[in-house]
Amino acid sequence: MACWKVVGGADKGGILVRQGQALASPATDERLATDSVVEELQLAGDRLNYQLVKGTGPQTGWVSIRISGKDLLVKTDLPSAPKDVEVAAILSTEHAAMSSPAPLKPSQSAELEASSGEGVVESVDDPASGNGISSAAPCAALESQDSRPGCEAQVTELGNVEFADEEDDAAEAPSAPEPETPPAEVPLPAAEQSAEIRVGSQVEIRGLKSKPELNGRRAVVALYDEAAGRFEVKLEGPMADDRVRCKPENLLLVIARQSTKKLEGDANFKEGRLDQAVACYTQALQEDAKGDVELAATIHSNLAATYAKKQDHVKALEEANQAIKIRPRWAKGHSRRGLSLLSLGREAEAQASYIQAVKGDPVTESYLAGLGQATEKMVKTMGLADRQAEAEKRKSQGNDALKAGDLSLAIALYTVAIAAIRPACDTASNLKQSAAVYSSNRSAAFAKLKHWQFSYGDAQEAIRLNPSWYKAHLRSACAVLGQGHAEHAYRTYLQAADLPNGYQEAMKECHHALWAIPRLESPLAQKRLNRFDEGKNRPKGSCRIFAISDVHIDHGSVVLGWAENISDTEFKNDILIVAGDLGDTFNAIKRGLMIFKKKFRRVFYVPGNHDMWIRPNTDDSTKRKFKDSIDKLLAMLEMCDKIGAEMMPAEVMQDVYLVPMLSWWSCTFCEGDPVPDGVRYDSFCKWPMGEEGAHKYFLQWNDHFVRRIKQNQAERGRTGDVITFSHFLPTSDLPCGGAPVKASGCLQLEEQIQAVGAPLHIFGHTHMNFSYATRGVTYQQHSLMGPEYGLASRQTFLKVHDGDLKVNARNHNVY
Structure with a gap:
């Protein structure tokens, strides 16, 4: 029967398993883990009755192979062979044992008792795959x-x-345990070298001088480096991903001979015809396994499984001993x-x-x-x-x-x-x-x-x-x-x-x-980055892009009223950039983004210094209890996921890119005196990497964005319209007004802006609304707040794209 691999449910701990075929049947307590391999017992439409072969989850049950066109399971080959590794003779005949990684449930424990009949037999083996056809042993x-x-x-x-x-x-x-001396290993015969070693082949390492301890170990070929003339092989053994590079002459191809009688025995075992299985395995051993120790060991192991299922444990032990003598x-x-x-x-x-x-x-x-x-x-x-x-x-x-x-x-x-x-x-x-x-x-x-x-x-x-x-x-x-x-x-x-x-x-x-x-390599980060292509097929000019910064929505009812009274229809198809300082607390930031998200189709946001504060005597410190500003940042990312706001780059229309650049200030922004001055700026922030390490942290974050944009540009042979935005100032050419210079900007931001070829950059922080062009980039600030934290003289948005890029951007009424 076919085998299937679970590919869905990675974000839920696996896929749902039900006790019966009907979707209304009761669900099991456990889910079937992603990457598990199961054997098909019955396929009824999109419903699969399975037996677990590899992985974690219920041993058997019914699952859906796809939902709404999305695959939850895909057909696959049987999993790879059991690992053959060096066994150290450190045993104790007095005590030594193992349990499963998590405590056995009472029902599982009972099933594993030796008197439980069929439940104790794990499976029969295949010399090529090394795994059983069924997996009856509960674990x-x-x-x-x-x-x-x-x-x-x-x-x-x-x-x-x-x-x-x-x-x-x-x-x-520890007392010295008495070693159990294994029987001498029967040498493997020379493999038939007429077959070609290729990716996926099972091999045995021979004659390796640089690492002689690996000789005799088995491995699976992972790749071939044609330039170096070497294979990279993944060693079989306890290490999850242990690899070594070998010359072809140091690898012996392991070829598993097939036996028709052995396959018949496997089928009989699976169907419960145990006497017939014994007869087939015995005949296969006598006729097909002569000179092939690999096949002989496998058949002895399968005979041991069959006798165990018959409750003849004396004969099962004899067959197991024969398998161990060979391997x-x-x-x-x-x-x-x-x-x-x-x-x-x-x-x-x-x-x-x-x-x-x-x-x-x-x-x-x-x-x-x-x-x-x-x-x-x-x-x-x-x-x-x-x-x-x-x-x-x-x-x-x-x-x-x-x-x-x-x-x-x-x-x-x-x-x-x-x-x-x-x-x-x-x-x-x-x-x-x-x-x-x-x-x-x-x-x-x-x-x-x-x-x-x-x-x-x-x-x-x-x-x-x-x-x-x-x-x-x-x-x-x-x-x-x-x-x-x-x-x-x-x-x-x-x-x-x-x-x-x-x-x-x-x-x-x-x-x-x-x-x-x-x-940004985690599954969570990759899921967020997957929105990058969401708008790439929208024609350029199909929507407008607006910008604003320093809203400070928690600075009085007037600001909140301004936001809530923004037109409900004017911007429904449009995009808004929010360049930081939306609020002092998490709840204020959430409130502001939710309001904007109701007004605009897409909202892109980067936090400012106020957004990263953890104010005492607020929910941030008393209820949510953010441990530091990174903890708060992670919470803001999760909140954006839930309400639909975005903090990652995107191609919002064909060849139109929005690139949020996370940022923090550095004292090196003050080029005349680039050293800390002992003043504690933004004292409500708590940075685990230190104040002067925060800007480096966010620059590393932005590097991923830069690489992604440049890759797209290189593939298409054109730069497109790129709009970058940050909260802090990217160049010391920009005036800081009343803000302290050492806590206003980060010079390395300019390098990242130049790297993606952005002709327009939106920033905030200083509450000074102006435009300044230098080195091919126009820097524009459009703050809602004035220098003294009162509303600016014109409470409007800045229109930065409408059919094409608006380097000389214009105000746009919010109503």
């Missing part, structure tokens, strides 16, 4: 942040990821063995096998879930004190493994600690902090592997256990940032800074998120 789903799944490619620079060790830095050293590094083989041992009541051996599986692949949920079951069975007869001692011992060992860089082992050991006390921590309040530490540490290990969704799930569990512990919030922020959501990460860091003992570490780490925001 715990990670909690997923809204719009978080599937963003692993959005990786930004992270700070140091520390582990949490609350009490005992000098804890008891000692194969995580799936060890998981088969662990399942059989667990079903036979041999919990210590089962957990040792599951440790091997997780060492190879720490993010396959069925391995984690089975390992957690083995641990819980082992500690079932222990008293609470012994459980706690065991958990602390494994945490200490996990810390050592994390320090040594053995991240998969660290994940295993932290999960042992979690599983040892999990049943008791919700009722024994004194254990909650310990459980939070274990989850937090495992979150750190997942973060180092760049498996952000797993890291986030553990961080959220730590927060659930102790909401006031700052370290748990730092873990959450790190995971969210790793998925590319810089805005959410920054606010999470600020939240951690407010918690006891959290300020210093949170403020140190938050700068990674702070400086990721103006790169």
Whole structure:
């Protein structure tokens, strides 16, 4: 049957799943995460009945493949093979186990019991794909942040990821676990090199001298650099995106031989004809797998799955052992063995096998879930004190493994600690902090592997256990940032800074998120930038563009009355530029933009210095409690999203561009004395990067806008009509009036204006309405307020485009 990949629901944490085909049937508690892969069981029109193959969400259910013409799922191939990685022989036959990344629900836990029959069998394997045809083993789903799944490619620079060790830095050293010596590996036969290595091929690294530790590792070819004559391959293993470049002679193509009998066995397994499946697999093993260890290992693994489903766990164990003998590094083989041992009541051996599986692949949920079951069975007869001692011992060992860089082992050991006390921590309040530490540490290990969704799930569990512990919030922020959501990460860091003992570490780490925001690479920023092309097909001259600045709508009822009495019909098809200082508070800015949005079709806005204030004894400081001016800026962006105002550039008509330029002043604007003078300008603002760093922050933000406009211009071979606007002055040629020079402008703005070829720039701040042309740009201010914060003599808009660009812009009556 076909497989489908979830492509919708990124902004909602996945897509909605219902229990039945009808749209009125009950919805499940969980959503099906974006980037999950499912197998088609039945397709009825646009309704798909699926079985989960890869990802998180309900194991089965009904989903819509498209809504209103927008695809929610698309057909895809089966997901890539299980990872074959070096398995360190650090095991304990006494204790070691794993649980799933988030606590199992009671129903899931029951289904994983060895006596549960068919529910314990994961799937059968295909040597080419490495994944099962069905995925019957239930496993715990990670909690997923809204719009978080599937963003692993959005990786930004992270700070140091520390582990949490609350009490005992000098804890008891871990006892040396008894190693389980794997059987000697059967060498792989020489691959048939007549086939060509290409992008997507599975290969094995051989004869690499620069990094000999990679020899024997498997990888998938990601790209070919023709100039260098090298392939870039993505290593299979626990690291989310671990790549290396190799010469062709250092890569051995892995060719999976197909077997008709094996495929028949797969079909019989799926349909529940287990005896026929055994017969087909046995025949395939005898006739097709001779000399092909890859296929032989796969068939032995499938036989193990089939016997397990038949409840014949002795034979299942024999087949799993055969698969491991052939491929000692194969995580799936060890998981088969662990399942059989667990079903036979041999919990210590089962957990040792599951440790091997997780060492190879720490993010396959069925391995984690089975390992957690083995641990819980082992500690079932222990008293609470012994459980706690065991958990602390494994945490200490996990810390050592994390320090040594053995991240998969660290994940295993932290999960042992979690599983040892999990049943008791919700009722024994004194254990909650310990459980939070274990989850937090495992979150750190997942973060180092760049498996952000797993890291986030553990961080959220730590927060659930102790909401006031700052370290748990730092873990959450790190995971969210790793998925590319810089805005959410920054606010999470600020939240951690407010918690006891959290300020210093949170403020140190938050700068990674702070400086990721103006790169505009987050899904939220990209969604806003997607409005860029919204008007590109509108004919030039189909609407007019007006400008105004320094409205200060909260400076008396006269100003508010002026705004509300603007004609309701005159500007319905037009665009308004608001060049900052709309109001002193968030509510005032929102009120002003909502009024303008009712009057104009589109409203573009940049904040001024008053807009960035956080005044004491206002809602900004008492109710909304903005932590700093960036926090307020992010809130203004969200508010603009909701009401339809815009702070990003756009092609509003064909070849007509509006480019908002965020800005802040710098003392270097005063070229005669370009150093701070000790005066605290705009003292109601709070900048995490410092007052003299704020202008650099916004210049970086604008760089993205400049590149976008220049790209369009280069593709079309023409500049078009470009109107830029900022609040602060871009050149010292402009008079500042009564405003302090050192807090009035930013000289680097002029470079960005020149870069996009704008002949007209609108600015504000000084409340001086005039026009001045220099170096090919006309700078125009049109402030509603006069120098003394009274209404200007003429309360009009400035018309800057009407059929063509109006460099010599004219006033236009608002009524």
